[in-house]
Amino acid sequence: MAQTELKTARVGTPGEDAAELATVAAQAETNAGVARATGVLALGNIASRVLGLAREIVLSNLFGASGAVGALRVATAVPLAFYDLLIGGHVNSAIIPVLSEIVTRDGQKALWQLVSVLFSLVTAALAVLVLALEMFAPQVVLVAGGAGFDPQTQALAADLLRLTAPALLFMSLFAVLSGTLYALRVFTWPAFAGAAFNASIVLVMVLFAPPPVLSPVLNGLSVEWSMVRPAHGITVAAAGWLVGSLVQLVLQFPGMKDARLRFTRHWNHPAIRQIAKLYAPVMFSLVMDTLIIRPFSYTLAGQTGERSIGHMTYATTLIQFPHGLVATAISIAILPTLSRQVAAISTDGNRPFKDTLGLGLRLAATLILPATVGLFVLATPIVTLLFEHGMFLAHDTVMTVQALRLYLIGLPFAALDLLLVYAFYARQDTLTPALVGLVSLLVYMVVAILLLPGIGLFSLMVADSAKHVVHASLSAFLLNRRVGGLGRQRLLLTFVKTGLAALIMGVVAHFVTGELLRLFPSASLAHELAVVLLAGGVSVVVFLGAATVLRIEELAWLGGMLRQRLFR
Secondary structure, eight states, X not given: OOHHHHTTOOOOOHHHHHHHHHXXXXXXXXXXXXXXXXXXXHHHHHHHHHHHHHHHHHHHHXXXXXXXXXXXXXHHHHHHHHHIIIIIHHIIIIIHHHHHHHHHHTOHHHHHXXXXXXXXXXXXXXXXXHHHHHHTHHHHHIIIIITTSOHHHHXXXXXXXXXXXXXXXXXXHHHHHHHHHHHTTOOHHHHTHHHHHHHHHHHHHHHHOOOOEEXXXXXXXXXXXXXXXXXXXXXXXXXXXXXXXXXXXXXXXGGGTTOOOOOOSOOOOHHHHHHHHHHHHHHHHHHHIIIIIHHHHHHHHHHTOTTHHHHHHHHHHHHHHHIIIIIIHHHHXXXXXXXXXXXXXXXXXXXXXXXXXXHHHHHHHHHHHHHHHHHHHTHHHHHHHHHOSTTOOXXXXXXXXXXXXXXXXXXXXXXXXXXXXXXXXXXXXXHHHHHHHHHHHHHHHHHHHHHHHHHTXXXXXXXXXXXXXXXXXXXXXXXXXXXXXXXXXXXXXXXXXXXXXXXXXXXXXXXXXXXXXXXXXXOOHHHHHHHHHHHHHHHHHHHHHHHHHHTOHHHHHHHHHHHHHHHO
């Protein structure tokens, strides 16, 4: 375990010393489990995002930016929206905490009884919703964004929706099983579900896409003949989406080999009401985000230029990678343990909970601060490498880089805040994060409106960072009061050391990047890749060197855990 925790042991009577050593040993085992789970979830996140990018590349290569692709977007957005609203938000906010409490307090037999109820209830409810989507697909398409399509594309979107609608049931059952596995602290199968989903879509498209045919294409006032795929060929992508949702569900079965599940019509389980009660504030937050914040953001961005939404989207895509790799992985890794520690009766009061949360916060700071600084310094070469091709111009790179750097101000706060929110979830308190979220959203809207006349599009990035600062600060203040302080976690020391090491890395990376750009002046893909890889490599080496000199114990502990895994 981290040396900072080992140093908290005190000297007392022999009996007290034995109890203290037992507590320290138990926390060391917990920390090792958190580290292993974080690593697995991070690898799964990387695989999912890489294959997600491959999915988009294959889709664009096969079908371009045609109306058929627009029809597919609507057909997949509908079941995904219902999933996010009805079940996806339950997993971390309600299902994992409640299942963790049940298995800790009442054992696995009680867990399987509750999961059987959940599985049966979700199957029955979502089957009815899927049937409704099948019956009213044309009307749903019009409401979901297909009103601007021509009649042929609307009909295609309805056909595709009928194909993708059953995926809603498969994704929802996957949510129940993955939440169960997380509660049991089994992480591998859920961690790679996203990768399996995206890989299935890629394989189905590559294997079954119809060949292109010679077809007339209107170019201005003239007609040109070109090789294009028929519009109905997009069906393979929708089929891949359905297959992927089924594959990620089936992928959870090996982890459920000891499960005792049965279909039941007795849904009046007290834990179901508990889950619904916990999820109500979260659903309110999701509705606010979907119906108010997103339209608000896109409306303001659209007022600053027709390409502004694209700049904002590309910048947020880059932000999501380190956030998912660090914050999401660590948060999901510690959530089941925090939930069990809350449910367990302990003579140490909140100490195990505090120690686990403190570890998560220190690990998040140790990883997210250098990632933030590195992405800030290397923003231009990274955006150039990934996006500045074809219709993405040099001006687009400048705008995207500026937007990205303003988003990065809030990234460390967003990463730490996610752990704090999950700590509230572990304590089965979803109302407090929802209320804090409401305050932070008001801050976002006010800052964006006030700054819009002066800095245009960038007001949204500044507002987003302000939102994360406010949310993290309020969450930390309220949680600190609820648990009576985090005590001996040395959070400030870790933040200061890591921040200093990241600053040293950033200064070196700035000069190295400038020299590399002078060394590789051409805009070839090989040169762009060389700048990013070399500058990134130097940044990592410098940060690790500075971390060693400053004795950042969490990083040393992670390195030790990694060496044990590789060379045991």
